[in-house]
Amino acid sequence: MVAFSANELKFETQEEENVLLADGSVVVEYRPTGVADATGELRLSAERAVVFLEPGSIKELSQSSMRVDDVRGVYLEGNVIAEADRDEYMVRAPRMYYDFKTDQA
Secondary structure, three states: EEEEEOOEEEEEEEOEEEEEEEEEEEEEEEEEOOOOOOOOOOEEEEEEEEEOOOOOOOOOHHHHHHHHEEEEEEEEEEEEEEOOOOOOEEEEEEEEEEEEEEEEH
């Protein structure tokens, strides 16, 4: 599961993909559902973010969490911090894009 929190969340639907716009104290957390998941827990925080989602109906999506298969990637901006349990690393950057499909930032 991928969970989101922010001061303001807004969905926008488009033909090729849907996006979730997040502003103010954004936190994106990935929690693996099984032991076979090699990614491990991941926490991304920033001032703002754009979450790129698979196309289709957003009626089934929640504004606070969704399946990782629904998320293509997330662009974060403003005091970005990425923390991962897998290799116990932390990265700080002014902006970052994290691709959930390839597990790369």
